Amino acid sequence: MNRPHSKLAQETSHKARKRFGQNFLIDQGIIHGIVDAVNPRPGERVVEIGPGLGALTQPLLERAGHLHVVELDRDLIARLEKKYTRAQMTIHAGDALVFDFAALGPDLRVVGNLPYNISTPILFHLLDKVEAIRDIHVMLQKEVVDRMVAPPGHSDRSRLSVMLQRYCYLEPLLDVPPESFDPAPKVNSAVVRMIPRPLADRVPVDETALRQVVNAAFSQRRKMVRNTLKPLLSSEQIEAAGVDPTERAEQLSEADFVALAKQLA
Numbered sequence: 001m002n003r004p005h006s007k008l009a010q011e012t013s014h015k016a017r018k019r020f021g022q023n024f025l026i027d028q029g030i031i032h033g034i035v036d037a038v039n040p041r042p043g044e045r046v047v048e049i050g051p052g053l054g055a056l057t058q059p060l061l062e063r064a065g066h067l068h069v070v071e072l073d074r075d076l077i078a079r080l081e082k083k084y085t086r087a088q089m090t091i092h093a094g095d096a097l098v099f100d101f102a103a104l105g106p107d108l109r110v111v112g113n114l115p116y117n118i119s120t121p122i123l124f125h126l127l128d129k130v131e132a133i134r135d136i137h138v139m140l141q142k143e144v145v146d147r148m149v150a151p152p153g154h155s156d157r158s159r160l161s162v163m164l165q166r167y168c169y170l171e172p173l174l175d176v177p178p179e180s181f182d183p184a185p186k187v188n189s190a191v192v193r194m195i196p197r198p199l200a201d202r203v204p205v206d207e208t209a210l211r212q213v214v215n216a217a218f219s220q221r222r223k224m225v226r227n228t229l230k231p232l233l234s235s236e237q238i239e240a241a242g243v244d245p246t247e248r249a250e251q252l253s254e255a256d257f258v259a260l261a262k263q264l265a
Helices: 007-011 028-038 059-063 074-083 116-127 142-147 160-166 207-217 235-240 254-264
Strands: 045-049 065-071 088-095 110-112 133-141 168-178 189-196
Touching: 007 189, 028 059, 028 110, 028 133, 028 168, 028 189, 045 059, 059 065, 074 088, 116 133, 116 142, 116 160, 133 142, 133 168, 142 160, 142 168, 142 189, 160 168, 160 207, 160 254, 207 254, 235 254
Parallel strands: 045 065, 045 110, 065 088, 110 133
Antiparallel strands: 133 189, 168 189
């Protein structure tokens, strides 16, 4: 069965570069599904991470009227500069891992087919700017999305689950098979929506202490927290937080980790 290809992918001779983790989206059905999910409106501040060959870029731009893009590949930047005017697009040449998204202004809408080799660091980088963001729609490896949304007690629960769920409401939107890309990756992908939680919805806690506790708890996920947290907290302190020291990290809720962080702080 033939898959629907992007016209842009057929027209360009650009070769995907492994060092940039490039896999170009070519399935028109998936492209339209993502853009419909974002549903950008004229005047909104939209930024695309890694526009690549522009599969999402063009339909996003048609709806928003103007687009910010963050791109590292100089050849792709040159293509964008030839195709779009400055009135249509503001190009930020550089690495999304160090780009200051908050500098674009408030109420930012972030979209991207993230390079799988750096997707988790990018997500944590966006968390640091979460107060400036309205929503995030990104494509990632499906197994990463599964970890992001995993509830307490689920085997996929991880450090990523706890920290992202503290800052954002998460909603899986689309599953994307390998043949939707060129070149096709060896893994399945998925699109997820992230909407930052209001500050009032987050229980106040020392964020550094929270990250220390979460990182330590998941460092050896098969062990009980009385063992993984030993360098930070005693069994008595764990119990004082209302947590059973024989539990494993994946069984704990955000409230449990906040209570443990308060013991540490």
